[in-house]
Amino acid sequence: MSVTAAKGFTAAGVAAGIKESGGEDLALVVNNGPRRAAAGVFTANRVKAAPVLWSQQVLKGGAVSAVVLNSGGANACTGPLGFQDTHATAEQAASVLGLGAGEIAVCSTGLIGTRLPMDRLLPGVEEAAGRLSEYGGEKAALAIKTTDTVHKTAVVRGSGGWTVGGMAKGAGMLAPSLATMLVVLTTDADLDSAALDGALRDASRTTFERIDSDGCLSTNDTVLLLASGAAEVVPDGTEFTEAVRTVCDDLAQQLIRDAEGASKDIRIEVRNAASEDDAVEVGRSVARSNLLKCAVHGEDPNWGRVLSAIGTTGAVFEPDRLGVAVNGVWVCRNGSVGEDRDKVDMRYREVGITVDLAAGPESAVIWTNDLTADYVHENSAYSS
Amino acid sequence: MSVTAAKGFTAAGVAAGIKESGGEDLALVVNNGPRRAAAGVFTANRVKAAPVLWSQQVLKGGAVSAVVLNSGGANACTGPLGFQDTHATAEQAASVLGLGAGEIAVCSTGLIGTRLPMDRLLPGVEEAAGRLSEYGGEKAALAIKTTDTVHKTAVVRGSGGWTVGGMAKGAGMLAPSLATMLVVLTTDADLDSAALDGALRDASRTTFERIDSDGCLSTNDTVLLLASGAAEVVPDGTEFTEAVRTVCDDLAQQLIRDAEGASKDIRIEVRNAASEDDAVEVGRSVARSNLLKCAVHGEDPNWGRVLSAIGTTGAVFEPDRLGVAVNGVWVCRNGSVGEDRDKVDMRYREVGITVDLAAGPESAVIWTNDLTADYVHENSAYSS
Incomplete structure (x- = not known):
């Protein structure tokens, strides 16, 4: 069910040609509202990829309407031109979705130190926008895989009709990380960004931040929590935090079980x-x-x-x-x-x-x- | 040439039966004086093996007349009985050499958490004492090997007739360590313990403490520097420190080149x-x-x-x-x-x-x- 388990969200995953393998490599998750509340936690690495620097700025605005995620390249250590690539990605999504670029978060994963093939990525964003669907969560989860052997999703239903869903890629943790960890969580609960931020930080602290596959901290780790408010329910704060923690814990366990080369x-x-x-x-x-x-x-x-x-x-x-x-x-x-x-x-x-x-x-x-x-x-x- | 390159030292290495393989596993290095000055640096691990705790006490007395070293067991995490085993080892060496146990340093390397077979180790000390020789340095270096593929020795001759020699085992560093690092350095220069301590700390800081095979810190790492004064030369302080650094650097390079499983x-x-x-x-x-x-x-x-x-x-x-x-x-x-x-x-x-x-x-x-x-x-x- 992934990120489209919660009402108000659509998603898509497409093969934009970023990966040489030709597999799905570009995901789009859109919050159709009525709210666009959001919170995020990011890598503690001081060398941060361009999409991390961009998305941190977006989060400061307190509203995220869409997330563009790509595998096949981390866009880390790519200098000012790499940052321009992330900016152009957000602009492209904003253009095809009729939104402002300042509300578009971007996540990338793959090799460090290589520019993204923008001539393929930008048409991919347009293609993904055309395929957005409330059933697109699984496709999006597939499109963010790198060395992952399986895609990772989780869902928890809260009392009163709200839902928290999510997808993850990677085999590591927020700090540190085996490979980049990207996570998008969605909810249709009616909460503002401050409430989301408290719940996400609390949940991450005892889940993603307590898995440590190989002690290496990625430049790209990103965990986002978006709320649409579409369920028109304000959940109990404690119950909501526990639901987010349950989804995070579930995804964290899936990351550990899929860690590169691990047998235990x-x-x-x-x-x-x-x-x-x-x-x-x-x-x-x-x-x-x-x-x-x-x-x-x-x-x-x-x-x-x-x-x-x-x-x-x-x-x-x-x-x-x-x-x-x-x-x-x-x-x-x-x-x-x-x-x-x-x-x-x-x-x-x-x-x-x-x-x-x-x-x-x-x-x-x-x-x-x-x-x-x-x-x-x-x-x-x-x-x- | 190893530890017997410097005048005033004898050494031996024997197969006491501590190792199941039947190979050499017990070394003895004796400082025949006239000085018995000594300095040491030890693992920074807070979980210290019994021989480290013992030898730290011996060094506080400022005199070391002999060092007993065994492979085949680290005598770490062995409780009060393990400490008694180290004490008994020093007592045995003191007895057969006609010295005080408080002047006998002890070093052990091998598996953690296993008691040493004292019924074999103690007769081994006696046997080693009977084989002490000014040509015994190589044998001693062989007897402290564990997973080492080669034994490690180094020698530097100073101007004016003094020498610094040494042997090492392990494939790691003082802090941290791949496997336990044991090093015994000897010199016939006429220096007191304070001068040795200054030279050893200075030399270790930029050699053993700057090799890091696998980030793991041993419970047993020990580096000792013993001075016999037998050359009857007081070296220039700077030249002596540089000689110690050269020997330490040589041994450190040998440790890195023999690190477990390494190809680069x-x-x-x-x-x-x-x-x-x-x-x-x-x-x-x-x-x-x-x-x-x-x-x-x-x-x-x-x-x-x-x-x-x-x-x-x-x-x-x-x-x-x-x-x-x-x-x-x-x-x-x-x-x-x-x-x-x-x-x-x-x-x-x-x-x-x-x-x-x-x-x-x-x-x-x-x-x-x-x-x-x-x-x-x-x-x-x-x-x-």
Whole structure:
């Protein structure tokens, strides 16, 4: 159902010829109102792609009427001419849709450092506009794929007749990211941009910002939430935020499960931390240990590599009070050998690592993947 | 020549049966004086192995008469009993050598979380003591290997008849480390512990601390510098520090060239930084980008991944002034496309990446390796 699950939205996906493969590579999502409220969160990378710089400006206006998304090129590190390309894309969409360019967000994904083929992209925008449909959500989700093996969509229905829907591409996170993550969420709830912004930031913080496939932060990550108000319902704020969080969590899980080359999804739960920040710092450090990620790939419950990673953080803990469980078996207790590691069964795709910091009441969950020869292959051959 | 190149030192390496392979796994280095001055630098990991905790205490006394080193087990995360094992190792060496245990440093490397087989290790110490020789440096260097494919030694002769020699194992750095790095340096120069400490910290800072194979920080990293005074020469301070730096740099290069699974050695030079700290931060961020390391493995001059990594740092720079050269070809200028990437020849093992921050006069060089399927294989099979 994707971005057209919510009333008031139409979408399309077309093959504009940006990708050499000839597959779908251009998506258009249009908010037909009556509202055009919007919120967005963007990559924390200081090197930002042209479409990120553009869309951040658009969001400041508080209204987004349409989003143009392309795969096949990130339009990052392309200088002033790259920014002009993004501007021209928005102008083209504005022209064919009868809107102002300042209400058109743009998202791009693909190789960095290459100009987009505007001679194909601009006609693609016109073609997509001609194919807009309230059934176009799936097509749009397909058109933003790069190395994704599947397209990713999610929908939650709220009480009282409103809906949150969404689509995502990528296999990573907002910060950091494996490949660029692009997400468009839509709702027909009747909310203003400030309410959307609060819900989106709250939901992202514990979903997209807690998946970390390979520790690399993209120049293009963008998450947008658009509201049409077409359901004519003002939802309860808490219920709405939870609905957005559910959609974000669903999409985040789909991103992790489709991470490049991964054979295991690793859920790292950090318990008994002195603060939530400590729990996140420890979880992220464990998630970024290449040695641990290799061990999980080899189905080796190598808790020493977990402790090594914890030891690089500034979190509150005493080394001789640390505990680590792998799939429920506490292989490390009090910073030393615990239960028999042979009890650990790691044959399934999901692997749970629990870290006990024995330092307080807070906790957090970070998701990552294993490191595999397929990851190396995919990322050493990507641009050649 | 290794640690016995300097006068006043004897060494030995034996197969004590700690390694299941039956290879050499225990080394002993003895300083026969007349001085027993010493300095050391240790892992920054807050989870420290028992031998690190022990040796840090020994160094506080300012005198080291002998070093016992074992491969086949890191004695990390082994609790109070593991610390007792290290203590017993020092006591055994003290007993057979007629020294005090408080002057015996201990280094261990191998799997974390496993107790050492003391019933084999302690007789091994006695056997090694019986084989001490001024020609034993190579044997000692062999006995500390784990996944190293070659043993690593270096020697520099100073003017006036003094020498600095050394041995190393591992394929990483002091902070962080691929596998544990153990280094013992010896000199017959007549220097006290304070002078050694200054020279060692100065030399380590720009050598061992600037190699970063896989971003993982070991629990066991130890670098020791021992002085016997047997040459009866007090060297010029600057010349001595440069000699120590040369030996450290030589060993550091050997570590990088032997990094697990690596097919490329990557020299990252960061130029025109506002501060040396900025240069190091940027170099390390680039060195830790799995995406870049995969690209180099694929001989792909993917400068976009370099810019992505720079963008995650707090260094002073403007995105549109950044430059990146790969093997001398400035593929990125002013944050955008530069020279033709097809001009870049990446067929050789050493790959040079130059980053121009255009922000000041400082610079730094960080070394790393590519990320390969062999790395994944070696580290997913290591303990199984």
